[in-house]
Amino acid sequence: MKIAYISTYLPKECGIATFTSDLLHAVALHNQELTQHVFAVADRDYVYPSEVVFKIDQHRQLSYIEAANYINENGYDCVILEHEYGIFGGNSGIYILSLINALHIPLLVNFHTILEKPNVDEKAILIEIVKRASIVIVMSNYAITLLKSIYRVNTSKVRLIQHGVPEFTLDHELAKLKKGLSGKKVLLTFGFLGRNKGIEMVIESLPEVVKDEPDLLYLVVGKTHPNVLAHSGEEYREYLGSLVEAYQLEEHVQFVNSFVSQADLVEYLCACDVYVTPYINEAQITSGTLSYAIGAGAAVVSTPYWHAKELLADGRGVLVEFKNSAKMAEVLKNLFSNLDYRTTLRDNARIFGKEMTWKNIGLRYTRILDKIIPTYDSLKENVGFSKEEMPKFSWKHIDRLTNQVGILQHATYSLPNYKEGYCLDDNARALLVALLAQQDFADKRLDRRISTYLSYIYYHQREDGLFHNFMNFQHSFLDEVGSEDSFGRTIWALGVLLRETKLTSYYQLGHELFFRAVPNFGQLRSNRAIAYTVLGIAEYLHHQSNDEVMIELMRALIGKLVREYEASSDENWQWFEAVLSYDNAILPYALLTAYPFLNDETIKQLGLSTLKFLESMTVQNGALSLVGNQEWAKQGKHISKFGQQPLDVTAMVFMYREAFRLTNKKVYFTRMIASFRWFLGENDLRLGLYDEETKGCCDGLESYGINRNQGAESTLCFYLAYIVVYRAFIDNDQDSR
Template sequence: MKVVYIGTYVPRECGIGTFTKNLLRSTKQIIYETPVESIVVALNDAENISDYPDEVKFIINQDQQEDYIQAADFINNNGVDCCILEHEYGIFGGQSGLYILPLLHRLKVPIVVTFHTVLERPSYNEKAVLIAISKMANAIVVMSNKAIRLLQRIYHVSVEKIFCIDHGVPTFNKSQVAAKEELQLTGKRVLLTFGFLGRNKGIETVIKSLVEVVKRFPDTLYVVLGKTHPNVLRHSGEEYRNYLKQLVTELGLNHHVLFINEFIAQDILATYLSACDIYITPYINEAQITSGTLSYAIGAGAGVLSTPYWHAKELLKDGRGRLFGFKDVDGLSSLLLELLGDHEKLSELRARALAYGQETTWPKIAAKYLKLYDEIIARAHVHKKDFSEVNINDLPPFSLEHVKRLTNPVGIIQHATYAIPNYKEGYCLDDNARALLLTLMAYQQFNDPDALALIPTYLAYIHYMQKEDGLFRNFMGFDNQFTEAVGSEDAFGRTIWALGYLFAHAPCDGYYQLGRQLFFNAAKHFERLDSIRAIAYTIIGICHYLEHQPNDEGMIERMRALSFRLVNAYENNKTDKWHWYEPLLAYDNAILPLALLQAVKFLNDDTIQTVAMETLDFLEKICLKNGYLSIVGNQQWFYKDQHVSKFGQQPIDVLATVMMFNQAYVLTAKKEYLEKIFVSFKWFLGENDLRITIYDHETKGCCDGLEVYGVNRNQGAESTLAYLISYLTVYKTYNSL
């Protein structure tokens, strides 16, 4: 059996790295039924460690996204049977560590994840990342029952996937007498806290409690063992340690508190733990699901006192330790006086801790992990989801909640700050046209009363923005003042699209008559368009109109002329390896073949269909080559003979792609396009380059795109409308099968 561990690793000074080292070393020492080979993929931070031990076979620089992809390739190509991920938010790059997601997705071996942190109140990104990891994991290991409950309640993880395995501890071989002698602490009543220092550790509570303790037991020494946490050191320096030292001086405790500012080796740590009489974890809040330091203290058979954070309440039950309140100086002082003054009571506490700790030594814990690896490898198998298994009921419920949030009596606000309308940015014609299209579709498919109520708002905005000459303004401030003389051609084309759809789907005659007036007021400008995307949007709008009036020969000829504008653009830019309408792939790319696919219904022209399918195939090879949708990003786009820009991926491109494949299915009836419709749509739900959902299940909005750092969490109108129109396209197609 060959396993690979992904996490931090020694000599990096990190608790996760120490955990991984201990687990790996212990599995090697066990005589197991099948030989075990263990290797490590180590995470580097800014320190850029290079002197790793031999078992480290690959190094990921934490903030270099490409390293994660290369690590996946390394694992897949090295005969690994199982991957073990040691997960903690702070050790992976991207928002809340999401760079790990593409790595996990690409793995071809089963995955076991150990969650060292499970948050009860995660941020949006923290929750999304943990849910995504949980879906990809074959098994999840946690170290407390509280973590199991949180995973079920907050992250919706099936309990069958979760295993509770205690934190491993060293085997302690030294007596207390020998350990104190070695550390020159003979004759001292030793209190100990170890681990990285930071404000959340609550060390000041212990120091303040000593004032009364040392009066009765002047031989008391409190050892604070550990360096300041690297993140704290980076941002605040030694401010906290200096505060503690000043507090010690002010309270006259200089002879009773010893600070050891080191990240010490495990054998020395074991000696301190063996030497201490009482171990204290005075953390100041309950939200800690795992504490390795507490586990070590129990393993050493120390008398343990702790605040009631989650792991402590579980680990110290049944008389294995005692609890005191958060920041409760008097409570801790009373416990210390009680136990230091009652040898029998302290000995009983220590004995119960030691008995439990002997069942959690690293060899015993490692054996449980090996058994789990074996089980997961035995039952894991690669399962490719077949199209026949696609279930439309797997989609989130359709909701206009966020659209209503963004809409006021004037129209839909174009931008949002997170999920809150950003009034400073005002309105735009593009989004109100999309909103009209969406609400018409929603009313047609679901008879949605909210959609029906919103239709006149968006139609009225379009009416207000049309000039006397038939052109449209686009932008308007929140003060209802126009911000330009005339809008873009793209906004014009999108409006024609929505108005064309209105012809066949207007819920009442009044809306139909106004839409018709607006459409034909603008029609004289169709032939004057220069933007190929504006031409494409207009073609689609004309197609919708022709579904209502299929015998309008004049409009058919207008559409033919526009369609050949796209064909000519294609012929002028086509080369043997470049089958596209421009020398670059920019934004809303799939709208171009979509328009020609729509036009074929009415024009029955082989040239138009050939160009449409050639460009569809070209775009598909670029955006679906890895089995999921990877849209051309707007950071640099994709110029001929250059690299594809991966990030700045936007939902409007996904919408166009969904509709393109949908129209290809309508035209050809080929089943392969049905699957591609759904694959493309699932970009919104996490089937993307970062493996994270773009749709927000809480707000019912859609985030603004994928950036190199993660998700753009703003939920503007364009993104949410793109998601919902895509949703309705998918729903209608699959529901009709």
């Protein structure tokens, strides 16, 4: 058996690094033929022990993918992931999803943190990890409660295994002797220092305690947390020191400012009479320090954070309400003056702690590994996807962004951003969505939407048939003439209007706008504007198929694309331009759409060959991995993965749909579905961009995670792709009967 651990690792001074080292050695006790390697997530250079075979650069997403490839190619049987949001790169540690979703073997996950109030990314990441995992391990019952109530997780794959602890065999008085603490009543706290540890509460309680216990010594063992040190220095430790001086406790409080070894820690815990964890809030799902104290059979006093309430139940310790130093003083005085009570707590803790020894914990993990590895089917087919699994179509966010003028182009999160105003591009897209939705998703407000978006286009057309694009919220144009792309998109939408509208007045206005723009068709230079315009002409020709003038205009525009291809392509670069940039699939799509009207086989073949080239650059393992706009893709250059835009996905959906219509090859239908699923999480970050709560779509995949703004372009592109896929399912069902 060969196991890969993904975690921080010693010598990094980190609780999870220590946990992983202990777990690795505990599992090894029960299987001498086991091979275990660590894939260490590193924030800087460390000199690692031999079991570390791969260093994952915490802040480089590609490093996570490289680690997954290494695991897949080197015969590992299972991965154990130690999960804590802060140890992985990207927003809320999102990069770990790239790794686990590329694995071909079972995944066992330890959740060290489960949040009661996660942000959007934190919640989505945890749900995705659970979805991918074979087994999920938590260390408290309350963690299971949170998984059910907050994350809606099916807990059938969840197991409760306590945090492991060493075996504590050192005699109490001998431990005191070894630490030079003989004759002292020892109160102990250990772990990284930070404001959330609440140590000031204990210090403030001590003046009352030492009146009765003059031999008491409070040991605070541990370094300041590295993150605290980076941002605030030793401010908290200095504050605690000033409290000690103010209360004249110099003889009763001692700080041990170091990351102590496990052997040292065992001696401190065996030497203490009372252990205290005075954390200041309840949101602590797992505490390794508290687990160690229970394992050591210490008499424990704690504030009632989540893990403490469980571990100290049934007489294993005493709880004191948060930030109540007077109550803390009362409890400590009682414990130090009452040996029998202290002994009872210690005995209860020791009995429970025996079940938490690493030897016992290692056995439980070994049994899980023995069960999940043989039963994991790495060849199982990807579960199919049907229209019933698609989110329910909703106008909610489109309507949120739309007022009596048109659709606003940007949003701040899901709220309309009035400062950025409107654009023709998005109102043309909105008209396209409204028209294409008539067959399957009409409601009583649909006519109002069509009227609004068409009126916006009418208002933006100039006398020469060109259009303004940008308009501010005060309804003033911000340009003399809009981009060619916005012109082409508008022609596409108007073509669909001429084909789809059932109202004469809408048809008449659309016809007027379309033909006023026609004299400008031949002047277009932008490849994408040409492609959009071809699509608009094709829509028009569906109901006016004998218009020879329009057919020849289409032929001329397609000829421009062909010439661009001939000028830019070679044996290895079969594309229309020297770069792959944005909305790429719209170019092959235009060729495939034009083919039935021009009846030219070379156009069809060029559409399919450029589709294949684009696919070779943007499809990995059946899922979309698009060209990001951080840097356009060039021949022989690395493709930027961020930021990926919904616009490009929708073009892929349209392209594959048309390829399937022309060829009836199932692979194109499958790729169309896979492209749409990019919105739902089948992407490089493995997070969905569709927001079930707002019914909008996020603006893209960035290097740090999801761009959570939900502007018009992204949402309209999602619903355009949605409509195409939904209708394709229906048409395919009808064809197969």
